[in-house]
Amino acid sequence: MTTPDYSDTHRLFLQALISRRLMTEDAAIQLYAHVSPFDQDDFTDFINTVNDSLSSVELEIRRAQDEATGDKIVALTNTNEQKIAQVATGYSPLELEYFKHLLDAIVMADDELYCISSTAAVNEASKLKNKENKSLQLTKAAAEDLLTRFVHDKWLIKSKTGALSLSTRTLLELQSFLKEAYEEQVQECTLCMEIITKGQRCNVAACAARLHQHCAKTYFENMNNPACPSCRSPWDGKTLIGLAPNVEAPHTIRRR
Incomplete structure (x- = not known):
């Protein structure tokens, strides 16, 4: 055509x-x-x-x-995904530094939670430093306003329990940056091969299988005994990647 x-x-x-x-x-x-x-x-x-x-x-x-x-x-x-500053325009250098700090905390969250609480995010404002390791001044009130803006601009998602996670926009626009900067932490769905921060994972700790909820639903739809697409062990869908709905994120940041 x-x-x-x-x-x-x-x-x-x-x-x-x-x-x-x-x-x-x-x-x-x-x-x-x-x-x-x-x-x-x-x-x-x-x-x-x-x-x-x-x-x-x-x-x-x-x-x-x-x-x-x-x-x-x-x-x-x-499409210029390598540098956050060239993608997330409209933010000051200090605001971008805070966003990168939150991005790091979310991606590095322990046990593949891929989220942090709003309280923890605000507390992180006092930990910002420049390249010379000098503290940057960002008040908690300014941090709260920025978080609201990041959510409004669709860079972050805020759940009903106050958990902050990566949005579809962030995963699309920063996928190359995320894969390069966090090669060991960023996971891909075993079926669609897109980045996954919310979904299901194999019960076998050594298995790398991760599935989006919608990918799992389609894949297991006609299976009487769902099995991992990688290691073939039983799959119950109860072992999650990301935070379960209506569960609060930890109020302190624990990194992998």
């Missing part, structure tokens, strides 16, 4: 996505359907055309699945 030329229709779609940064694929399709009868192949070509226009400014529309809900996501992402 021939890729269409970039038009006002593409511009309107992109403007809507810029304002939201990320939306469900269903919402993106509804937006597309307002200007053109929906067809899956046409929609894919439509996205490709927008991406062609974005390549020169290091932006790209990517499609993924939300770890927590399994919803298909369409997101506008920065």
Whole structure:
């Protein structure tokens, strides 16, 4: 199928996505359907055309699945993933340093929890240091405001119990950085091969199998006796990666 030329229709779609940064694929399709009868192949070509226009400014529309809900996501992402400062624009150097500090605490959380409590996150503000190992001044009140902003800007997710974890946006836009900086800590889903911070893991401690909840649901759907896709041991889905729903994160940060 021939890729269409970039038009006002593409511009309107992109403007809507810029304002939201990320939306469900269903919402993106509804937006597309307002200007053109929906067809899956046409929609894919439509996205490709927008991406062609974005390549020169290091932006790209990517499609993924939300770890927590399994919803298909369409997101506008920065393709220059190596440096956080070039992706998370709009923050001061001090604010970015705090974000990197939280990112480290979340990725390095003990027992593959991949989250920290809001209380622990605020307390971390007093531990910030510059390259010369001098303390940086960030008050707890400023830290609380920043956490609200990180959640609002979809860099972090805050659960009902106050646990902070990595968002779909962060996993998409910073995937190369995360894999390079945390090669030993970042895990991939055994089935879809995308980064996983929420899901299930094999009961066998030595086994590296990790599955997103939505991947596990599809994979085990027709199995009477679910077995690990890697080591074939029984799989009960009760051994988790990430924090169980409605459970509070530890109020102190414990790193692996």
